[in-house]
Amino acid sequence: MNNRIYSSYEQIDADLEILKIEKEINYQKVILGFQKTKEHFTPTGVAKDVFSFVRGFFSHFSLTDMTVLKLAIPFVIKWVLNKKRS
Numbered sequence: 001m002n003n004r005i006y007s008s009y010e011q012i013d014a015d016l017e018i019l020k021i022e023k024e025i026n027y028q029k030v031i032l033g034f035q036k037t038k039e040h041f042t043p044t045g046v047a048k049d050v051f052s053f054v055r056g057f058f059s060h061f062s063l064t065d066m067t068v069l070k071l072a073i074p075f076v077i078k079w080v081l082n083k084k085r086s
Contacts, residue, residue, distance in 0.1 A: 006012050039045045
């Protein structure tokens with residue numbers, strides 16, 4: 001911590017205002033981080049994470065493989081939904 005020597009109250013007030021704004025910025029960063037973490041645990045957030053993982057996993061396949069995969073995905077989704085309803 002720096003020990004500063006102030007020559008006027010205006011300098012002290014300016015530094016206090018800067019510290020107040022920095023404190024508010026850090027508080028908002030914590031709140032934003034908490035909200036982003038909370039979003040990852042919602043069903044939508046989990047689905048996004050799973051699909052991004054699957055997309056990254058299959059990204060090294062060729063174009064024909066991706067076309068087959070795009071055709072197969074709706075059938076898999078229907079099968080899972082029908083399995084869930086039964």
